[in-house]
Amino acid sequence: MLKIGVxxxxxxxxxxxxxxxIVDGTIPNTKIVSVxxxxxxxxxxxxxxxxxxxxxxxxxxxxxxxxxxxxxxKNHFISLNVDLIVLAGYLVVLSKEFVSAFPNKIMNIHPSxxxxxxxxxxYGLKVHQAVINRGAKLTGATVHFVDEGTDxxxxxxxxxxxxxxxDTPEILQQRVMxxxxxxxxxxxxxxxxxxxxxINDNKVIIK
Ligand code: GRF
Numbered sequence: 551m552l553k554i555g556v557x558x559x560x561x562x563x564x565x566x567x568x569x570x571x572i573v574d575g576t577i578p579n580t581k582i583v584s585v586x587x588x589x590x591x592x593x594x595x596x597x598x599x600x601x602x603x604x605x606x607x608x609x610x611x612x613x614x615x616x617x618x619x620x621x622x623x624k625n626h627f628i629s630l631n632v633d634l635i636v637l638a639g640y641l642v643v644l645s646k647e648f649v650s651a652f653p654n655k656i657m658n659i660h661p662s663x664x665x666x667x668x669x670x671x672x673y674g675l676k677v678h679q680a681v682i683n684r685g686a687k688l689t690g691a692t693v694h695f696v697d698e699g700t701d702x703x704x705x706x707x708x709x710x711x712x713x714x715x716x717d718t719p720e721i722l723q724q725r726v727m728x729x730x731x732x733x734x735x736x737x738x739x740x741x742x743x744x745x746x747x748x749i750n751d752n753k754v755i756i757k
Contacts, residue, residue: 551580552580552633552634552743553580553581553583553634554568554635555582555586555626555627555632555635555636556586556637557586557587557637557638557640558585558592558594558639558640559587559588559639559641559642560592561592561593561594562592562598562638562639563639563732564659564731565598565639567733567735568636568735568739569582569598569601569603570736571739571740573601576740577739577740578744579743582603583603583604583630584603584604584605584627584632585605586605586608587606587608588608588640588642589607589609590607592607594638608622608623608626617647620645620647620648621647623648624647627652628651632655634655634656634657635652635655635657636735636739637659638659638735640658644656649697654695654704654749656696657693657696657706657738657739657742658695658701658703659691659692659693659734660692660694661677661689661691661726661727661730662677662689662692663690663692663708663710664692664694664705665701666681666686666689667680667681667684667686668701674723675723678717678720678723678726682713682718682719682722686713687712687713688712689726690708690709690710690711691709691711691726691727691734692707693734693738704749705753706741706754707734707738708734709734711729712725
């Protein structure tokens with residue numbers, strides 16, 4: 551049984567897409583053992599409650615330093631013996647110590663085709679605004695493993711989405727979620743659950 555921990559900050563539509571594919575059996579032999587938010591009122595925590603998934607808030611302001619916060623978060627997931635940590639719209643930057651405690655065991659989804667429109671400062675609607683400003687005709691989403699850089703870890707899956715002339719960042723964000731994120735995030739977790747992901751020279755090979 552693959553044990554997953556999920557980190558969230560907001561609405562949790564990606565979390566929902568993952569739960570749906572665990573519940574319907576598409577992602578085999580997998581359980582979400584904990585959903586952790588840095589915000590008490592994150593709607594993602596409501597979603598986890600509905601499925602009797604343990605949810606809690608662990609936030610930096612509850613600790614005297616970022617180091618202590620990071621340690622607490624790390625110990626939480628270690629104590630649960632998680633096999634994979636999934637970032638699903640998590641807006642806190644993880645420390646190097648946290649990341650190095652779970653090598654190639656943390657996944658993230660970024661709402662563009664990495665290496666375009668990624669890295670420091672590219673998050674949320676800013677990504678989609680930058681795509682529109684550049685006049686790009688295609689964008690998409692990328693699921694990748696998290697390493698110590700920003701959006702630099704091995705790429706697991708990507709899916710392209712059209713950009714339309716009439717798009718606003720909000721409209722484009724919705725299309726990218728619906729046509730790419732909610733599809734490839736569960737797919738990447740399924741590959742992980744089936745032990746089909748191999749990493750060689752920072753590149754993912756799907757077996
Ligand atoms: C998504 O756009 C994702 O790409 C980004 O944060 C957003 C999270 O949305 N990392 P949700 O909370 O899953 O609805």
